[in-house]
Amino acid sequence: MSYCLNPACPNPQNPSDTKFCLTCGTKLLLKDRYRAIKPIGQGGFGRTFLAVDEDKPSKPRCVIKQFYPQAQGTSTVKKAVELFNQEAMRLDELGKHPQIPELLAYFTQDDRQYLVQEFIDGQNLAQELAQVGAFSESQICQLLNDLLSVLQFVHSQQVIHRDIKPENIIRRSRDRKLVLVDFGASKVATANALNQTGTSIGSPEYVAPEQARGRASFASDIYSLGVTCIHLLTQRSPFDLYDINEDAWIWRQYLTSKVSDSLGKILDKMLQTAPSRRYQSAEEVLKDLNPPSVQVATVISQTPTTPAKPLVIKSSPVTPTVTNTPATPSKSQIDVELEALKAEIMGGGTAKNENQKSASSQPPSPNPAKSKSQVDLELEELKSQFLGSPTPKKPPQS
Known part of the structure; x- marks a missing residue:
């Protein structure tokens, strides 16, 4: 056609x-x-x-x-x-x-x-809102990151858009990027222009207070973008989101899903009625929206320390030196006690085995066929020293 x-x-x-x-x-x-x-x-x-x-x-x-x-x-x-x-x-x-x-x-x-x-092939955000409903926090953060970079460029060219609203933001179908359209109300922000009262222009629901008085600035676009965000979050007219009697925004009362404190503070600062308390640039908003990640500093000593090697304690049995000890065909009670002493010294005071327990529970029975030698006495003295038993006396001479 x-x-x-x-x-x-x-x-x-x-x-x-x-x-x-x-x-x-x-x-x-x-x-x-x-x-x-x-x-x-x-x-x-x-x-x-x-x-x-x-x-x-x-x-x-x-x-x-x-x-x-x-x-x-x-x-x-x-x-x-x-x-x-x-x-x-x-x-x-x-x-x-x-x-x-x-x-x-x-x-x-x-x-x-x-x-x-x-x-630009795609839907504007007003159409998208009517079709899919209120935006989530993640969608608003994505919107801000995408569109603030555009505003950053526009403002760097000394241009104030002056008519930011959902109808003038199109989500392009081929790449889902947001496109800012309709520069019919835009204004070149020269020093003279900013200091003069100009024509009041823009959509009443989204226009900043100072812009309504003909004194638009870069911060006026920030305000309009903030109003756009709370409208998308609540699906309510911006006129409903401001309490005239209290002179305060009440947009949180109309949220359909929770918004984090960090995003809420950013939006509140974008919506400040006094331009001096508002973000002055798109860069400032992006900085708060994307804070640098916290990095934990690792303190490294100038002289690296060598890790201590594990202490290995080797136990060696205590073997008393015995000279001229005659061979004994079977172990005497003293030999059993001596081995128990050896086991205790080697095992660090661990429990004795069953043979040692049974042997220690019986009273010593010296061999009547053979008298104790000097070695036997020394061994008993050694046993007495380590085990705390009384030193046996010498048998009486017959």
């Missing part, structure tokens, strides 16, 4: 291969290449159409903006002309950013001004 751009045409729809409107005769191709297909928006300053560029083989889609002010009055129309020209200039400067539409053409035809820009 081909759509006639004559505002007075009673039947603007035409076949797609027509060059002139069948109803009013208006030329349908702008600059002999841009063909409007259907209207997609209308505002106080003009109309917007989906179009195709027939000068290219692929016939890519684009957007035609027609300057068509609805307001009356010389001063109002003059301001509308200024804003339309301004949008063209802003897009020409900013459109090289991948998340801002590119300006394709700007011209006058049939005494009307036209602006042709890149078409």
